[in-house]
Amino acid sequence: MIRYIFRRVGQGLLVLFVLESLTFFLVRALPGNPFLGERKLPEHVLAQLNSLYGLDAGIWEQYLRYWKAILLHGDFGPSLVREGTQVSEIIGQAFPVSLALGCLAMLLAIVVGIPVGMAAAYCRNSRADAWLMFAAVVGICIPPFVLAPVFGISLGAHVPGLSVAGWDNPLCMLLPAMVLGAVNAAYLARLTRAGMVEALASDFVRTARAKGAGTGRILWVHALRSGLLPAVSYLGPAFAALITGSFVVESCFQVPGLGLHFVNATTDRDYFLIQGLVFCYGVLIVAANLAVDSCQAWLNPRLRS
Amino acid sequence: MKPSPPKPRGHSFLQDACQRLCCNRAAVCSIVFLLLMLLACFVLPIFPCVANPNLTDLDHIAIGSSWQHWLGTDHLGRDMLARVLYGGRISLLVGILATAVAVALGVVYGMVSGYVGGRVDAVMMRAVDVLFALPFIVVVVVFSLSIEEPCRQLTDRAVQLTGWSRDTLAPIFGLVPIFLAIGALGWLTLARIVRTQTLVLREQEFVLAARSLGLSHFTILFRHIAPNLLGPVIVYTTLAVPGIILTESTLSFIGLGVKAPNSSWGTLIKEGADRMEVAPQLLIYPAVFFCLTLLALNFLGDGLRDAFDPKSAKD
Numbered sequence: 262m263i264r265y266i267f268r269r270v271g272q273g274l275l276v277l278f279v280l281e282s283l284t285f286f287l288v289r290a291l292p293g294n295p296f297l298g299e300r301k302l303p304e305h306v307l308a309q310l311n312s313l314y315g316l317d318a319g320i321w322e323q324y325l326r327y328w329k330a331i332l333l334h335g336d337f338g339p340s341l342v343r344e345g346t347q348v349s350e351i352i353g354q355a356f357p358v359s360l361a362l363g364c365l366a367m368l369l370a371i372v373v374g375i376p377v378g379m380a381a382a383y384c385r386n387s388r389a390d391a392w393l394m395f396a397a398v399v400g401i402c403i404p405p406f407v408l409a410p411v412f413g414i415s416l417g418a419h420v421p422g423l424s425v426a427g428w429d430n431p432l433c434m435l436l437p438a439m440v441l442g443a444v445n446a447a448y449l450a451r452l453t454r455a456g457m458v459e460a461l462a463s464d465f466v467r468t469a470r471a472k473g474a475g476t477g478r479i480l481w482v483h484a485l486r487s488g489l490l491p492a493v494s495y496l497g498p499a500f501a502a503l504i505t506g507s508f509v510v511e512s513c514f515q516v517p518g519l520g521l522h523f524v525n526a527t528t529d530r531d532y533f534l535i536q537g538l539v540f541c542y543g544v545l546i547v548a549a550n551l552a553v554d555s556c557q558a559w560l561n562p563r564l565r566s
Numbered sequence: 567m568k569p570s571p572p573k574p575r576g577h578s579f580l581q582d583a584c585q586r587l588c589c590n591r592a593a594v595c596s597i598v599f600l601l602l603m604l605l606a607c608f609v610l611p612i613f614p615c616v617a618n619p620n621l622t623d624l625d626h627i628a629i630g631s632s633w634q635h636w637l638g639t640d641h642l643g644r645d646m647l648a649r650v651l652y653g654g655r656i657s658l659l660v661g662i663l664a665t666a667v668a669v670a671l672g673v674v675y676g677m678v679s680g681y682v683g684g685r686v687d688a689v690m691m692r693a694v695d696v697l698f699a700l701p702f703i704v705v706v707v708v709f710s711l712s713i714e715e716p717c718r719q720l721t722d723r724a725v726q727l728t729g730w731s732r733d734t735l736a737p738i739f740g741l742v743p744i745f746l747a748i749g750a751l752g753w754l755t756l757a758r759i760v761r762t763q764t765l766v767l768r769e770q771e772f773v774l775a776a777r778s779l780g781l782s783h784f785t786i787l788f789r790h791i792a793p794n795l796l797g798p799v800i801v802y803t804t805l806a807v808p809g810i811i812l813t814e815s816t817l818s819f820i821g822l823g824v825k826a827p828n829s830s831w832g833t834l835i836k837e838g839a840d841r842m843e844v845a846p847q848l849l850i851y852p853a854v855f856f857c858l859t860l861l862a863l864n865f866l867g868d869g870l871r872d873a874f875d876p877k878s879a880k881d
């Protein structure tokens with residue numbers, strides 16, 4: 262088991278290294294440069310800026326310097342567009358916001374999605390099942406950019422205490438988290454139903470039933486364990502994506518999260534910030550996949566060998 | 567002469583699947599709805615009953631439904647029905663083209679990876695892992711920004727070659743960066759699915775027989791293995807189209823997708839969301855068309871999955 266984890270962590274580090282190198286060359290291959298603002302800068306100012314940030318060196322030298330700064334000092338470099346800010350500062354400010362929002366959204370999705378999926382699987386092929394699964398497909402088909410303005414106008418404007426924009430009190434989190442959670446709840450419900458239907462038809466559930474276990478115990482203890490497997494493998498990457506923020510939801514509700522930076526940094530050609538963000542996302546994805554695999558091994562004894 | 571007895575007719579796998587699909591009410595309704603939507607978006611605007619989507623009717627600005635404008639007009643007095651239909655044309659076109667790119671890339675990549683196997687397979691799959699770990703939005707932006715310039719040159723060439731005006735060609739070529747960018751990332755899941763299938767198929771007797779007959783690897787892959795992948799590929803493709811249309815609309819919503827002369831459902835929804843308090847119909851109509859199309863595609867995909875893979879169907 263320990264050897265397996267070591268190997269997986271090694272593979273993850275390799276993926277991260279390739280990812281970061283790929284991003285490094287990809288963003289520098291972009292046409293344009295970070296200093297193209299509204300005003301065209303004179304030639305000598307541009308040269309000065311380039312040498313200030315070390316962008317005038319050869320690409321391989323820049324590459325080596327970049328890795329050296331990360332590995333030796335944990336330094337992701339400065340932001341090229343926001344003068345005087347470090348990439349780590351920007352991420353340090355925005356990440357907690359997205360993390361809080363993402364966790365709440367995930368919680369909502371799990372609390373709604375998994376019980377709905379279980380209920381649908383329990384009374385499968387009934388009318389209730391059909392309606393629940395219809396609702397889940399509808400949930401998948403209404404994208405956040407439709408849901409956000411609709412929730413904003415229908416709930417945010419009428420329910421006192423809920424605010425449509427901003428990030429100054431905890432209640433502000435509720436609407437964006439609901440929008441983010443809705444799609445995930447719908448996916449979770451479908452995956453849980455599929456897993457539970459299979460689990461409920463299996464031999465060990467029949468044995469449990471023959472033994473005289475109650476419905477609640479069969480559902481929550483015996484079947485849920487293996488019925489959760491498909492949902493768990495979805496949850497990992499979805500969680501990593503949620504806590505790194507969503508551009509649509511953050512711009513609709515004016516949340517100062519990480520999602521906005523992903524788009525803005527790329528369109529601004531803020532090289533170091535893009536690299537920092539990709540690194541952050543990559544670490545989370547790799548960690549999430551590792552967590553999913555360990556979780557599945559824990560849930561399903563057959564996967565442990 | 568005695569009439570020969572009718573030959574017993576076998577059912578191919580595909581016929582069986584079609585039959586199962588026809589019994590699925592939701593899937594059949596979806597097919598009908600999608601065909602109507604395609605007709606409405608691609609054929610209907612040819613007829614004069616649909617107004618010019620860019621024509622402004624300054625006497626009727628942001629009004630509700632009327633006889634003249636069935637779905638009302640937007641804040642500049644443009645006919646909403648025409649705008650929704652033209653927007654749907656762009657959304658569906660980008661969706662179909664991007665899916666075609668994704669399917670072509672995914673099938674070939676997955677087949678080669680699974681068929682060759684060994685170290686090549688390992689390297690190819692690690693590459694897929696790396697691409698999976700890239701944030702989607704960054705890659706799409708990088709990709710579409712870097713092929714914008716080549717596309718502009720391509721438009722110039724096309725203008726020179728065909729002699730058509732720039733105004734007709736620019737909107738068409740303007741779509742190229744966006745569908746290439748979406749397609750270039752949409753193939754990852756399909757490549758994994760196809761690889762797993764190919765790994766199973768290449769061990770089967772018919773591949774051994776083909777190899778012992780001396781067929782080339784190319785023939786084996788495309789004549790013998792590819793047809794067996796049809797089922798999963800069709801199912802995955804149908805389920806991928808709504809996702810890809812959604813991606814395009816999300817990008818257009820945040821202003822990175824379809825560019826100015828064109829508008830897709832995503833841009834319309836964005837415009838509607840900005841004026842929602844004044845004229846909610848500007849958000850509602852495109853959103854309803856958009857969501858219904860996605861819904862139909864999802865139901866069709868589910869139906870196809872049940873038809874092609876009866877084991878996974880509801881028990």
